[in-house]
Amino acid sequence: MxxxxxxxxxxxxxxxxxxxxxxxxxxxxxxxxxxxxxxxxxxxxxxxxxxxxxxxxxxxxxxxxxxxxxxxxxxxxxxxxxxxxxxxxxxxxxxxxxxxxxxTSNSSLSVEALKKALKGVKLNEKETFSIMKDIATNRFTDTLTTYYSALGFFYPATDHELYIMAKAMAQTGEMLHFPGVVADKHCMGGVPGNETTMIMIPLLTSLGIKMPKTFSKAITTPAATGECVSVLMDISFSKKQIEELVRKHNTCLVWGGGLDLAPADEKLIKAAYPLSMQSYSRTIVSIMAKKYAMGINHSLIDIPMGPTAKVPDMKTANKLKKQFIYVGQKLGMKVHVEITDAIEPIGAGIGAILQVREVLRVLQQHELRPMDLQNKALFLAARIIELVGMAKGKAADELALKTLKSGKAWGKMQEIIKAQHGNPNIKSEQLELAKIKKEIKAEKDGRVKSIDMKVLNVVARTLGAPIDLKAGLYLRKKTGDAVKKGDIIYVLYASEEPKIKMAIEYLDQKKMYEIR
Missing domain, CATH: 2.40.40.20 (Barwin-like endoglucanases)
Known part of the structure; x- marks a missing residue:
């Protein structure tokens, strides 16, 4: 015809x-x-x-x-x-x-629902589901997805809307179910470094706690858990393979985007990536949808709070805490939220390989391990031990420390790495950093008063992180450290010279370190 x-x-x-x-x-x-x-x-x-x-x-x-x-x-x-x-x-x-x-085209219901939402009209469950379904199945164009992604900045969602969005995001994809207590830890992000997950998962699963872990890719930080885990092992597995990993090892460390777990989430993350911005509403929905899809029933949420972090003040942190607990409970989870200090980066390595180097040093109890990273990982691990009822208070803290110091946590990590096709005998010194580096030195004597984490994030991304796993920064000096003129305060790493140059040009305009 x-x-x-x-x-x-x-x-x-x-x-x-x-x-x-x-x-x-x-x-x-x-x-x-x-x-x-x-x-x-x-x-x-x-x-x-x-x-x-x-x-x-x-x-x-x-x-x-x-x-x-x-x-x-x-x-x-x-x-x-x-x-x-x-x-x-x-x-x-x-x-x-x-x-x-x-x-093909998207459903008329989803388009009309998006138009209503853009005018500030609250959507019902059917309308929300239609939007999530069309994003998940690729029927929404990138433009429509971006409109929906940005809505949270203009029309903050109610607690009940957050629940509906999280439920719809999960139910439009694969849903996994595991028997018994299934725990998880998630950080809201915004703090460079801070790779506690890769320490906590082997530590806690070595104690018999079931923790299937999925993750997204970085939005606001130079490297999220996804980029870091990919340095050591494969992260893309099928639903059947994940179920087998959890059955054999009590855990997995896998990229959620490789599955159909909350599939709309990866597309919304892609829309948010160019501006390194995601509304609080979208963050809560993203986190809780993936927990629900993974069959999590005990969830620890870490909200880092500080002047240059994603969450700047206690009022905002407490509101988010309330919302996480509400959404989690509606989805059938027991939720505990910790609001943690975020006045500076956690650890000294910023960027995937630099962060993984420090994770290995903590797990292997290397003499150069960053103690702030170790201490935060132990604190959060103890809170999960409490959450699942294994121990309380000081006993939980002591159990976490003993498991790390005994080598049991590192032994479990080796088991996980081997199961996910990596080298279980890897050493921190074997990890290769970007070849081009630039040492930045102090211009005067003094003491480090503060580190602007937002500026640090921009610098790291300018250097190539998170896409370039070898790129990033190493911080020789942290808040409170004394410095003398000419001391190296941090080192830039990039795979191309122009990226070093662009980072330095940006640092000429923005102050990352305040030294007094």
Whole structure:
């Protein structure tokens, strides 16, 4: 059937034909990151009313896959669809298979719901679910997803709305269930360094506490747990593999974006990444949705609070604490929230490999281990020991310390690394940093009064973190330390010279260290 044409200008516009057409898959060795794209022959696409960046459905072995259409005049022939590597890996698509292709769109309910939300109208559960579903299945364009991501800055959600959003975000993806007590720890972030999770998980699971751990990628910090874990082991596993890891080892350390756990979350994170900003509402929803999807029933939330942290004051921290507890309880969890000091970075390494080096030093009880990182990890580990009823007060603190000092926690970490295809005998000295470094020296005598963590985060990202795992900073001096003129106060690491130069130019305008 020939498509009907209408002449609105010298350029011909094809009215869309909604019927599916069939083509064979051709695998394209190009990876776009988090984007899902398929290439169609330009003329064939236009014959069916499909334009560049339209949303199209691919029906592959009975499963609908929604992708962005891109068009090629000659690279892709009629009867072919080019499938980019990201889509191939996620959906296990094979070359030469027949797929049905059809124009698709988001549901009218989700678009109308988004319009209402942009006007400040509260959404019901059905409307919220429709938006989360269309984001999760890639029906929302990047623009619509960004609009939804930004809503929390203009219209703060009620506690009940947070619960509805978290529930919808989880239920539009995979849901995992484990028997018995299932615990988790999550930090709101915003503090550079602070990689307590990789110390706590082996420590606590060595005591028999079940802790399946998923994580997202960094938004506001130079490296989150996801980037750090990937330094030592694989982080992408299927639902079946995760269940097996937890059955055998009481834990896993895996990237949630590689699954369909709260799938809308990864797309909302992608929308927030360019500005390194995420509203408090979105942060709560993101954290609690993933806990719910992972079957967590005992959750410890760490809210770092400080003048240059993500949470600047006690009033905000207490409000967030109340919201976390409300949402968690509605989702069937026992929740404990700790508000911790965030006046400076935790540890001295900032950036994935620099942070992992310090994690290994704490677990291996290396003489150069950062004691602030060790102490915070032990404090939070003891709170989970209390939360699950294993010990109380001083006894919980003593049990955490004993487990670390005895080597039991490191032994468990070696077990986890081996199970996730890493080198269990890795030493901190074996980790390779970025080759280009620049030492920054004090210009006067004095004492470090403060470190601006927001400036530090920008510097680290300018150097290439979190994408470049080798990039970052090493802080030779921390708050309260005495310095003399000419002392090295921190070291910059980058893989390219221009990034060092850009970081220094930024530091010429912004003060990261206050020395008096």
């Amino acid at each position: 020939n498509p009907k044409k209408t002449q609105t200008s010298p350029k011909q516009v094809y009215l869309p034909v909604r019927q599916a057409f069939h083509v064979r898959t051709r695998l394209i060795d190009i990876q776009e990151g988090d984007s899902f794209t398929a290439l169609l022959n330009e003329q064939e696409a236009r014959d069916h009313g499909i334009n560049s960046m339209d949303k199209i459905s691919l029906i592959y072995e009975g499963e609908e896959i929604v992708v962005d259409a891109d068009l090629s005049h000659s690279y892709i022939k009629r009867g072919e669809v080019g499938i980019l590597k990201d889509v191939v890996q996620k959906y296990k698509i094979e070359a030469g298979k027949m797929v049905a292709v059809a124009f």
